[in-house]
Amino acid sequence: MARLNDNYLKLKAGYLFPEIGRRVKAFTQANPDAKVIRLGIGDVTRPLVPAVVDAFHKAVDDLTRPESFMGYGPEQGYDWLIDTLIEKSYRPLGVDLKTSEVFISDGSKCDCANILDIFDLSNKVAIGDPVYPVYNDTNVMVGRTGEADEKGYYQGIVYMPCTEENNFTPDLPREKVDIIYLCFPNNPTGTVATKDELKKWVDYAIANDAVIFFDAAYEAFITEPGIPHSIYEVEGAKKCAIEFRSFSKTAGFTGVRCALTVVPEEVMATTAKGEKVALNKLWNRRQSTKFNGVSYPVQKAAEAVYSEEGWRQTKEVIDYYMENARIIREGLKAAGITCYGGVNAPYIWLKTPEGMTSWDFFDKLLNECHVVGTPGSGFGPSGEGYFRLSAFGDRENVSAAVERIQRKWGK
Numbered sequence: 001m002a003r004l005n006d007n008y009l010k011l012k013a014g015y016l017f018p019e020i021g022r023r024v025k026a027f028t029q030a031n032p033d034a035k036v037i038r039l040g041i042g043d044v045t046r047p048l049v050p051a052v053v054d055a056f057h058k059a060v061d062d063l064t065r066p067e068s069f070m071g072y073g074p075e076q077g078y079d080w081l082i083d084t085l086i087e088k089s090y091r092p093l094g095v096d097l098k099t100s101e102v103f104i105s106d107g108s109k110c111d112c113a114n115i116l117d118i119f120d121l122s123n124k125v126a127i128g129d130p131v132y133p134v135y136n137d138t139n140v141m142v143g144r145t146g147e148a149d150e151k152g153y154y155q156g157i158v159y160m161p162c163t164e165e166n167n168f169t170p171d172l173p174r175e176k177v178d179i180i181y182l183c184f185p186n187n188p189t190g191t192v193a194t195k196d197e198l199k200k201w202v203d204y205a206i207a208n209d210a211v212i213f214f215d216a217a218y219e220a221f222i223t224e225p226g227i228p229h230s231i232y233e234v235e236g237a238k239k240c241a242i243e244f245r246s247f248s249k250t251a252g253f254t255g256v257r258c259a260l261t262v263v264p265e266e267v268m269a270t271t272a273k274g275e276k277v278a279l280n281k282l283w284n285r286r287q288s289t290k291f292n293g294v295s296y297p298v299q300k301a302a303e304a305v306y307s308e309e310g311w312r313q314t315k316e317v318i319d320y321y322m323e324n325a326r327i328i329r330e331g332l333k334a335a336g337i338t339c340y341g342g343v344n345a346p347y348i349w350l351k352t353p354e355g356m357t358s359w360d361f362f363d364k365l366l367n368e369c370h371v372v373g374t375p376g377s378g379f380g381p382s383g384e385g386y387f388r389l390s391a392f393g394d395r396e397n398v399s400a401a402v403e404r405i406q407r408k409w410g411k
């Protein structure tokens with residue numbers, strides 16, 4: 001009989017968001033008249049902006065005519081999209097990248113999981129706690145860990161608590177690690193790191209020959225000046241960091257699928273014999289073999305995000321979500337609930353009232369306010385006692401959810 005990958009059996013029962021979906025489904029089946037407001041998974045609700053839709057339509061039309069038809073594209077993405085991204089999204093930050101350093105894909109979730117393909121299992125990995133669950137679970141899946149302990153920590157991973165005490169930015173690990181996952185603006189806490197804080201990590205990575213996986217999926221939601229949008233704004237980062245970015249939240253592409261991963265040519269890792277090899281070459285090899293590129297219309301739609309009109313329209317949608325974030329943040333504070341984030345990120349990280357556990361608060365909020373959020377403990381043990389609300393809902397729902405919470409918990 002075929003043997004399975006036993007590592008999958010080490011995983012906790014279900015991935016966080018499907019588990020939430022299951023509980024919400026059970027509730028709505030039992031209470032068909034309840035008007036449930038979903039601020040759980042960070043999924044967008046505003047439609048694609050007109051400039052993007054136009055480009056998308058035109059590209060589909062291209063596929064209908066022999067003279068403009070496109071078959072397989074480059075596995076790495078079309079140069080015209082990559083060069084637009086470099087020009088419009090990186091150059092204004094003072095970051096210069098080569099076309100060959102940027103890889104277009106169908107999502108950051110997949111990329112930050114697939115990148116593990118090119119690293120040996122012996123690497124020591126450090127992740128935040130709480131954290132976007134994909135970083136943890138994919139390391140379990142590839143076999144880098146032992147079993148989880150009763151708290152949910154897997155043997156072999158170095159967890160870096162992100163708590164109120166350290167302002168939700170992790171301290172450097174005490175033991176030497178080889179791979180570090182950082183996510184700023186952070187999912188789930190909605191907090192950001194300053195350039196000085198990132199510099200500390202870049203210096204650590206260079207001194208320890210480590211690689212940083214920098215997830216910048218939410219960079220477009222930064223509203224305050226001076227907060228880095230890319231790790232490459234930090235001197236030396238091109239020697240040690242891989243950056244993941246996405247169109248999902250930035251431009252409403254959660255269902256369309258497009259992202260980018262930057263692997264600078266200078267980032268190296270060693271072979272078993274100790275020779276240094278550029279990760280860019282290996283990632284290119286991996287993508288050429290296992291991936292066939294993002295569809296032409298999707299890349300055309302993504303390119304249009306950065307046209308003058310496209311960016312103006314996209315920015316309006318981002319501002320809309322950030323106004324939602326303000327409404328949630330201020331509404332919760334007015335109800336006496338302590339919360340973080342929501343200024344440079346579309347997530348609000350609140351402390352559960354009355355010392356409730358995260359899942360108790362989830363059930364109470366669902367049963368009594370008909371509002372869905374995400375329990376903090378689902379993002380890791382240090383998330384216990386916290387709860388995440390997403391600002392990606394539509395305005396009416398967001399305002400109604402805040403009113404319901406205020407009615408329930410307001411003093």
Ligand code: MLT
Nearest residue numbers: 040041042043109132187
């Ligand atoms: C979230 O809610 O954390 C995100 O939607 C998950 C994702 O982007 O995969």
